[in-house]
Amino acid sequence: MFKRKGEFKPFESKVWLASPTMHGEELKYVTEAYETNWMSTVGKNINEVEKIAAEKAGVKYAVSLSCCTAALHLCCKLAGERLYGKPAISHGALEGKRAFCSDMTFDATLNPVVYEGGIPVFIDTEADSWNMNPVALEKAFELYPEVKLVVSAELYGFPGRMDEIKRICGKHGALLIEDAAEAMGATIHGKQCGTFGDYSAVSYNGNKIITGSSGGCLLTNSIEDANKARKWSTQARENAAWYQHEELGYNYRMSNVIAGVVRGQYGYLEEHIAQKKAVYERYREGLKGLPVKMNPITEGTEPNYWLSALIIDEDAMCKQVRGEVDVCYRPEEGKSCPTEILEAISAINAEGRPIWKPMHMQPMYRMHEVVGRDGSLRCRTNAYIEGSVVDVGADIFARGVCLPSDNKMTAEEQDRIIEVIRACFE
Numbered sequence: 001m002f003k004r005k006g007e008f009k010p011f012e013s014k015v016w017l018a019s020p021t022m023h024g025e026e027l028k029y030v031t032e033a034y035e036t037n038w039m040s041t042v043g044k045n046i047n048e049v050e051k052i053a054a055e056k057a058g059v060k061y062a063v064s065l066s067c068c069t070a071a072l073h074l075c076c077k078l079a080g081e082r083l084y085g086k087p088a089i090s091h092g093a094l095e096g097k098r099a100f101c102s103d104m105t106f107d108a109t110l111n112p113v114v115y116e117g118g119i120p121v122f123i124d125t126e127a128d129s130w131n132m133n134p135v136a137l138e139k140a141f142e143l144y145p146e147v148k149l150v151v152s153a154e155l156y157g158f159p160g161r162m163d164e165i166k167r168i169c170g171k172h173g174a175l176l177i178e179d180a181a182e183a184m185g186a187t188i189h190g191k192q193c194g195t196f197g198d199y200s201a202v203s204y205n206g207n208k209i210i211t212g213s214s215g216g217c218l219l220t221n222s223i224e225d226a227n228k229a230r231k232w233s234t235q236a237r238e239n240a241a242w243y244q245h246e247e248l249g250y251n252y253r254m255s256n257v258i259a260g261v262v263r264g265q266y267g268y269l270e271e272h273i274a275q276k277k278a279v280y281e282r283y284r285e286g287l288k289g290l291p292v293k294m295n296p297i298t299e300g301t302e303p304n305y306w307l308s309a310l311i312i313d314e315d316a317m318c319k320q321v322r323g324e325v326d327v328c329y330r331p332e333e334g335k336s337c338p339t340e341i342l343e344a345i346s347a348i349n350a351e352g353r354p355i356w357k358p359m360h361m362q363p364m365y366r367m368h369e370v371v372g373r374d375g376s377l378r379c380r381t382n383a384y385i386e387g388s389v390v391d392v393g394a395d396i397f398a399r400g401v402c403l404p405s406d407n408k409m410t411a412e413e414q415d416r417i418i419e420v421i422r423a424c425f426e
């Protein structure tokens with residue numbers, strides 16, 4: 001149990017990890033949809049979101065969809081058909097094909113590879129950026145030169161070397177799907193995240209930097225692909241008086257009501273980024289002197305600062321053991337661990353979260369391969385030897401914590417959170 005449990009006053013209303021922040025503008029567009037009765041998956045808000053999303057990112061086309069996971073699914077289908085041709089009706093577009101995927105990310109990044117019958121091979125994480133390691137990706141291409149698809153995400157809105165990953169894909173004739181769900185508005189050498197992939201996706205989920213309550217967009221520079229995705233997302237109806245179908249369809253289109261919320265939020269993207277940046281910098285200042293580091297900022301990038309996170313120095317970790325769904329730790333003077341910090345944060349009615357558990361450690365993907373920066377190809381069974389630096393993802397998972405990063409958190413609230421984190425190391 002947290003060493004100084006009960007000593008800090010809990011917040012009256014919960015401080016969230018990342019919750020929606022509304023401004024009023026959203027209601028105007030939602031009301032407009034209501035009053036004009038465009039209450040379905042057609043309407044002005046949807047068209048406007050597509051226009052704004054494409055403009056903001058700097059791509060030619062955006063397709064408004066029900067969520068980013070749906071966008072990523074259609075990205076995989078587009079990529080698969082481009083690479084391997086149209087599959088038989090009951091087969092996936094990536095059937096039996098390997099794809100190189102981010103390892104330390106949310107599972108929605110790469111589940112769509114599996115929806116299409118593909119086999120994720122995980123690429124280990126770079127300690128300096130917490131994102132896909134380009135060196136490990138190069139090694140993966142040495143092991144599997146036939147692979148033609150890479151699916152890579154930016155973690156917590158702090159981009160790694162997506163530009164380098166794009167270059168490596170080009171060199172090997174592979175397509176890149178960029179999952180920019182967490183990174184909208186972040187840039188790499190001045191270029192917006194969401195523009196690096198042959199196909200990219202952004203999310204308007206309730207906890208993202210801007211939100212529609214749900215929703216997402218597929219981004220591409222190909223008009224044929226944008227049109228295909230739009231058609232697939234509306235049950236793949238052919239141009240006929242009756243329901244005519246030549247290919248498999250989905251019900252993935254964004255609602256015009258949701259689009260109203262998204263449309264109203266876009267004007268506040270920059271404001272939200274500035275607030276998140278202030279949160280990050282406050283933590284960095286407030287945690288100075290502790291044996292921790294904040295999540296890294298890669299040179300040449302400007303994060304959107306969506307989630308602030310910290311990592312505890314190895315020699316300041318107390319003993320912590322995690323099973324599949326449970327955890328225990330032994331409090332120790334001068335040391336701490338993610339579990340203790342999360343308990344301390346939760347005791348004052350604030351929400352933190354462990355770092356996203358790497359995909360190769362997930363039971364459902366435990367038989368899948370993971371490629372390290374040394375070119376080692378492993379399954380989970382021999383993936384992580386405690387103290388090993390080869391499995392970077394497992395190490396960051398063991399020592400890292402996502403901190404309350406809500407943009408409505410006050411400086412006073414954040415100061416109290418910083419204080420309880422400091423107390424963990426006493």
Ligand SMILES: *Cc1c(COP(=O)(O)O)cnc(C)c1O
Nearest residue numbers: 067068069106108109181203205
């Ligand atoms: C949130 C998230 C998604 C899924 O987005 P939805 O819009 O909820 O489907 C995908 N990938 C990453 C990295 C995410 O954080």
